[in-house]
Structures are given as structure tokens and as C-alpha cells.
Amino acid sequence: MSERPDMWPKLDHAELAPMVDYVNRIVQVAGKYALDDPFEVGWGNIVLDVTPRGLRTPTFRHRDATFSVHYRLLDGDVVIETDEDERRLPLSEGSVASFYRAFCDVAAELGVHAPRTSLICEIPDSPATFEDDDNERTWDAHAAHLMWQTLNLVAGGLEYWQAPFLGHRPRVGVMWGGFDLSATRHRPQPAPPPPDAPPFMQNAQINAYVAVGFSFKNLPDRPSIGMYAYIWPQPDGLADRAWGVEGAHWDEEAGLVLLPWDVLRQTPDPRQAIVLFGDAVYQAAVDTADWPAELVGPRVDGWHMSRTATPATEYLHG
Structure with missing residues (x-):
């Protein structure tokens, strides 16, 4: 399990803060769809998975479409994928408001309704809704x-x-x-x-x-x-x-x-x-x-267990 500490990057708060603030807002757009799903204790149903290229919503199984939304941080785009097709939105420049409008338009093309609320939550001193957030943003790759x-x-x-x-x-x-x-x-x-x-x-x-x-x-x-x-x-x-x-x-x-x-x-x-x-x-x-x-049970090395004979496997291969 050990790894080189130099893989863990230096992080500068001032450098990252604008992008953290921007990504925090735009992931809330697709995140709102999780509020249509059954509530799990501790909001366990809403979290975004960390993927090989970014952050992805759970799979949403709604009446009109089955879909997910992938915020591909390494590619600077957002992919809306349904059981019928997919669409991509670039994240080059623009505002949260312009992203929200484009997202809703593209989602509609795929048969996905707009999020049921556009409120921005848990960000102090933020505009009330996505539509109100018209500050221009620049994507920092x-x-x-x-x-x-x-x-x-x-x-x-x-x-x-x-x-x-x-x-x-x-x-x-x-x-x-x-x-x-x-x-x-x-x-x-x-x-x-x-x-x-x-x-x-x-x-x-x-x-x-x-x-x-x-x-x-x-x-x-x-x-x-x-x-x-x-x-x-x-x-x-x-x-x-x-x-x-x-x-x-x-x-x-x-x-x-x-x-x-x-x-x-x-x-x-x-x-x-x-x-x-x-x-x-x-x-x-x-x-x-x-x-x-x-x-809390023991931490088990699954690879070791799969390679180590037990009495049952010894008998079967005996």
C-alpha cells in the first residue's frame, strides 16, 4: 500500500480557490438530480464519485431517461450520458449562469428535465440561483x-x-x-x-x-x-x-x-x-x-487470501 510521497502535490490555496469555487457551483447543477432519489441516511445517495478523469453523479433512473453527468476535470468538459445518446459541454470560459442555460438546453435534447431547483447552496455570499451568477469565469486546466x-x-x-x-x-x-x-x-x-x-x-x-x-x-x-x-x-x-x-x-x-x-x-x-x-x-x-x-473488522489482504490455500481448497486439489 505504500507509495511515493512526491506523488502528493503541493497545493496553494490562493491558486486553487477560484477554480474550487467555480467547480463547487457547477457540480451542484447535476447534483440536484440526486434530490429526486430516495434519501439515504447522511445524504449518502448524493455524493459524486471520483473517476479516472473527474467527478461523476450516480446513475439516475428517472421516468423519462436513465442518465449520469460526468464533470471531466482533466478534459475541461461535462458529459451528459443517457440510455439513448450523449452530449458534451465545454468548460472554457463563461459564467455559471451561461453554463446552467447550456446544460438545461442540452439535457432537454436528451429527454432529461431541468433540475427542479436552481438554488446555489452552502456557498456563503453567493448569488441566490445559478441564473443570477453571471460573473465571468476562466477554466484553469x-x-x-x-x-x-x-x-x-x-x-x-x-x-x-x-x-x-x-x-x-x-x-x-x-x-x-x-x-x-x-x-x-x-x-x-x-x-x-x-x-x-x-x-x-x-x-x-x-x-x-x-x-x-x-x-x-x-x-x-x-x-x-x-x-x-x-x-x-x-x-x-x-x-x-x-x-x-x-x-x-x-x-x-x-x-x-x-x-x-x-x-x-x-x-x-x-x-x-x-x-x-x-x-x-x-x-x-x-x-x-x-x-x-x-x-470494525480486520483489514484483509484480498490478493493474499486468493493465493493462499485453505483446507477446503487443499482437499479439492489434493
Whole structure:
């Protein structure tokens, strides 16, 4: 599982911020279709998969069409693919508003209705709707490649961390509202959400969960790229714990455990560091919030198992 740390790129918040902001908005356009599908606990149904070339929606099986939308960050385009045909939209220059109009026009050609809402969500100080966001944008291919490379590397670590969990765990993917790469572990323990939280957060917090993820904008009040984690409901006793990786720390103001990107990429094996970080967070949930330790099984090397004889195979080939 080890890999060269120099594969993990340097990231500059100021360089990436314009593209992160732009991509966050445009992925919400197709992401809205997930709201037509049955709600899964923790919004597990809405995440975008990290693909070999970008971010893709789940397959939507609607009455008039079966389709998916692929935001190809490495190609600078968007592909709408249906059971009948496909169309591509370039992402060279323009505004969110012009992209939204073009998207709806092309989707209509394929028999796909427009998203049922055009509200922009979870982005502070944003125009209210896609139609209102007429700021001109320029596609930065280098920044887009860095974004994909980062998400792809981190997704590998989070998937490895998630694998032995025996409870409910939605697939690892990008939550298109906050634009964070998320891995969550849930258990059926009611957790009354805060009454003043927005509805989407109240729906997310109806049961207890542990979240580990990555964000290009961890903290709204200061630049911060890296891993985050939290336990919901938040227990006491998190301030003085170790978090698996030197440099990971509890941020009391944010209510998050943070592992900065510059710290992560300098570890001998960043993917293994993600696993150690996630394991430390889950152990904190066991120690401080009575999460069951037995919900985590052993990490098994599937290749080794497939090549190692068992008594049954020895008998069959005996």
C-alpha cells in the first residue's frame, strides 16, 4: 500500500480557490438530480464519485431517461450520458449562469428535465440561483488537474480506511454542497439535530456518525486545505487526544480534528497516514461516545487470501 510521497502535490490555496469555487457551483447543477432519489441516511445517495478523469453523479433512473453527468476535470468538459445518446459541454470560459442555460438546453435534447431547483447552496455570499451568477469565469486546466489528482489520492486512502467497517457506510465521494470528499460511518442511534441548523444539516444529523474527509476550504475564516474529522454528536474529552499522525490536532473553535495538507504530504506514506488518522478518530468515538469497537473488522489482504490455500481448497486439489 505504500507509495511515493512526491506523488502528493503541493497545493496553494490562493491558486486553487477560484477554480474550487467555480467547480463547487457547477457540480451542484447535476447534483440536484440526486434530490429526486430516495434519501439515504447522511445524504449518502448524493455524493459524486471520483473517476479516472473527474467527478461523476450516480446513475439516475428517472421516468423519462436513465442518465449520469460526468464533470471531466482533466478534459475541461461535462458529459451528459443517457440510455439513448450523449452530449458534451465545454468548460472554457463563461459564467455559471451561461453554463446552467447550456446544460438545461442540452439535457432537454436528451429527454432529461431541468433540475427542479436552481438554488446555489452552502456557498456563503453567493448569488441566490445559478441564473443570477453571471460573473465571468476562466477554466484553469492546471488547477483542475491538481484538484482531481488530490481528490483521487485522498479517495484511495479513505476507501482503504472504510473497508473493514461492518456498519452502514455510504460510498466515499464528494458532497457537492460543501464540496468536501467525505467518508462517514453511521450507527442507528438517534441524535436530535440542533433546532437552529439549516434543514439539510438537520436531515444529516438525525443519527450518530463519524466523519472523516478532505476539503480545499476546511475553515471559512482562514485558508486551510487538508483532512478533517468529527464525531456527531460531539462528545467531551477530545482536546487532549493524539490523532494518529504527528501534526494532526483538535481545533476547538471549528469543532474539527484537522490534519493539514502540508503535514500529510510530508509523511512517509500519506495514504497510510489517512488510515491512521481515521482509525484514531474512530477510536476516539469508541472511548468518548461508546461507539462499538466490534463494528470494525480486520483489514484483509484480498490478493493474499486468493493465493493462499485453505483446507477446503487443499482437499479439492489434493
